[in-house]
Every structure is written in C-alpha cells, then in structure tokens.
Amino acid sequence: RxxxxxxxxxxxxxxxxxxxxxxxxxxxxxxxxxPSAVSLAAARLGWALQDIETVSLHGRPLDLIRPLLQPGARILALTSDAEAPAAIARLLAELDFGASRLTILEALGGPSETQRSVRADAFDLENLNPLNVLAVEVESGPDARVLPLTSGLADHLFDHDGQITKREIRAITLSALAPRRGELLWDIGAGSGSIGIEWMLAHPSMRTFAIEADPVRAARLGH
Incomplete structure (x- = not known):
C-alpha cells in the first residue's frame, strides 16, 4: 500500500x-x-551556507549554541517556538554577547513571511511567529566567555567546589582519550564533571555518563 x-x-x-x-x-x-528553512534563511540574508554554523534548538537545550559563539561567526538556529528567540537573546546577553545582531525570519516561504532585527541585549520583539529561524551575527564584549576550539577550558568556566581536574591535566587527559565521533564516556567519580563536559564539546554526537557519590556534586552535575 x-x-x-x-x-x-x-x-x-x-x-x-x-x-x-x-x-x-x-x-x-x-x-x-x-528548500530547507536554513536554505531559505541564508538566501534572504545573502549568507553563504558553507561559511555559517547551523544548529537545531527545536526541543533541545539552548546551551547547544554555546560552542558556536565565536567572534564574527554567523549562526542560523532552528527554534522551537515564539519564545525561543527571546530566551536565546537573554543567554547571549548573560554571556556578554549582547551586541550580537539577531534577525528573526518568520514563516519563511509563506504569504506572511517577514523578518525583524534587534540587538540581543535590547530584544523587545513581540508576537513572533512560532515558525521562525534565528540568525545571529556574533559580536563579543570584553568579558565574553568564548569557548576555545581545543580542550583545556579555563577552570573558572566550571561550577565546582575545588574538586576539579585542573586545566593542564584535563587537556592531556582528553588528548590521551582521543574522543571519536559518537563515543560514550563513563566518568566515574566525576567531581565537577569537567572531563565529561569537554568530552561532549568535542562533537554533538558525544555522550557522557557521570557517576558521583557526593550528593551535592551530583546535584550540580544535573544542572
């Protein structure tokens, strides 16, 4: 049939x-x-697809955009609903990317298609169409927390109580682990979870199971 x-x-x-x-x-x-929503958005903006970053935030954590926040980057994000652009704008402002220019492309390909632009730290758009794509032109401030493209994040970027694998040791450890696409890491005695977090930053397909006996640290890992 x-x-x-x-x-x-x-x-x-x-x-x-x-x-x-x-x-x-x-x-x-x-x-x-x-044509996908990303293709239509790139065509409307005049952006070359091979030069931009794309991410789907549809039903997924907004923090997935974090590794893509590099100075000068252009990002097209698929969102979940009408509230998502404002939530992403707040996240950018909190991370000192508030000067980034956001363009919301609504109802692409339809008779009510429209686009509106605003700075992340001045987001005041209302009545957005739930069918939207968010375009981000990344501008970083002096205190922006830009994640490096290699392992070895600064210790202060992690929420911890002192139980953390230090930056230099962490970089060596991840180099020795040599993460490959789609692999799963069991982090037993995770502490701050820094090893597992950097493991997952290597590629969106990476996963970590973190095991921690201390209830306070375990609760922190859950956040």
Missing part, C-alpha cells in the same frame, strides 16, 4: 525523513525535498 507523508522543507535536514529511513529502505521511498 502506498503511503504519502507531507512535510515542510527538506525532510532530511532535522526532519521526518531520517525517522522514516530508520524503518523504510531508501529504495522504497520517493522523496521530493523542498
């Missing part, structure tokens, strides 16, 4: 296509993709 599944945009870019492909062979599907 033939089944038709209708989906907006490109079903294989954070869409239903990947879900179907886990159950149905590619040879048994006929997929007709349309």
């Amino acid at each position: 033939n089944v038709c599944v209708l989906a907006s945009g490109d079903p294989f870019f954070h869409g239903v296509g990947a879900t179907l492909a886990r159950k149905v062979k590619a040879q048994e599907m006929h997929v007709i993709p349309a």
